[in-house]
Amino acid sequence: NKELAEKAMQAADETFKTWKKVDPAIRADVLFKAAAIIRRRKHEFSALLTKEAGKPWAEADADTAEAIDFLEYYGRQMLRIKNGQPVESRPGEYNRYDYIPLGIGIVISPWNFPFAIMAGTTVAALVTGNTVLLKPASTTPVIAYKFIEVLEQAGLPAGAVNFVPGSGAEVGDYLVDHPKTRFISFTGSRDVGLRINQRASVLNDGQIWIKRVIAEMGGKDTIVVDKEADLELAAQSIVKSAFGFSGQKCSACSRAVIVEDVYDTVVNRVIELTNTLTVGDPSDFNNYMATVIDQAAFNKVTEYIEIGKGEGRL
Known part of the structure; x- marks a missing residue:
């Protein structure tokens, strides 16, 4: 006080x-x-x-x-x-x-x-x-x-x-x-x-x-992927940046801007890699992701997921 x-x-x-x-x-x-x-x-x-x-x-x-x-x-x-x-x-x-x-x-x-x-x-x-x-x-x-x-x-x-x-x-x-x-x-x-x-x-x-x-x-960080890029490295970087510590840092990738020629290739690989991530108790060495910091953060993430469903191309 x-x-x-x-x-x-x-x-x-x-x-x-x-x-x-x-x-x-x-x-x-x-x-x-x-x-x-x-x-x-x-x-x-x-x-x-x-x-x-x-x-x-x-x-x-x-x-x-x-x-x-x-x-x-x-x-x-x-x-x-x-x-x-x-x-x-x-x-x-x-x-x-x-x-x-x-x-x-x-x-x-x-x-x-x-x-x-x-x-x-x-x-x-x-x-x-x-x-x-x-x-x-x-x-x-x-x-x-x-x-x-x-x-x-x-x-x-x-x-x-x-x-x-x-x-x-x-x-x-x-x-x-x-x-x-x-x-x-x-x-x-x-x-x-x-x-x-x-x-x-x-x-x-x-x-x-x-x-x-x-x-x-805080800000919004972007990864830009051109068609001459190493696409595997780009996909790995997007996933690691976006989901490390559940994305709770200023360096987390919140947007990926991908040239249309390689868009599908990169997005599909990002999905594949994301599906391999393990989620659970942070004290378990095998888990890559754990909880977010508190209930307010959970509610905010959930809200953005719903916005993404409405605005995104799924």
Whole structure:
């Protein structure tokens, strides 16, 4: 609720006073230690993804691996830029970038990559000297909490990252509007992203800066197949992209545009390959697809199937 969110904001504000002064190499070392811990507990985190998000093992393993990669990458990037970066200069000038911590960041992470994207957006802010209020998707909070435990085990001081679970309607607007919020990193739907962008543009009482917004929003991805393409590869790619994690990701193929000369060949092969997919419990290694994230998602998918029956050529 708002009361707990305000407590988290005050903790982040107080911790920022000291965390921003910590040597960048020490901040990066927290990330490297966390990566090592997760690497040792990789299957545990993949199991959490399977249990909480319904990810099949192959998808869960990739999500965990990407989270580790983000920790390693942002730690090394911090070491690279800690002393600033030169910028092209001309005679009589000396130009350079110096990077400084901004303040309190709000990280609003998605349910479809509840480990990788959540971890990446959180540690990118932390390693650069900012403090974070992490609001994970309401359907996948446990993975985020377990990640914070790892960060604390790796040496992150209390208050540097603050766990703020709950619905967006309950605390999301409050965090975005807060005068102490310096930036918002959001991954999710277009409608919510645009709402955040709009609200963050308003200068609230007590606010002394312009808030920055990073918004990665959903879209519609298309695979285009020309007649010169490798048709078998095209069909395989369409099926893997469309049905991996039940199509619940921004990179999923939601449309295939196929040249008429090879249309029937590709579509028939896509149907054949789709019929071979196994569906069931995500904890069973033999299943390629599992559940969607919740009842609302199921209803939406069902609705689109009915639209397809009415508009499609069957």
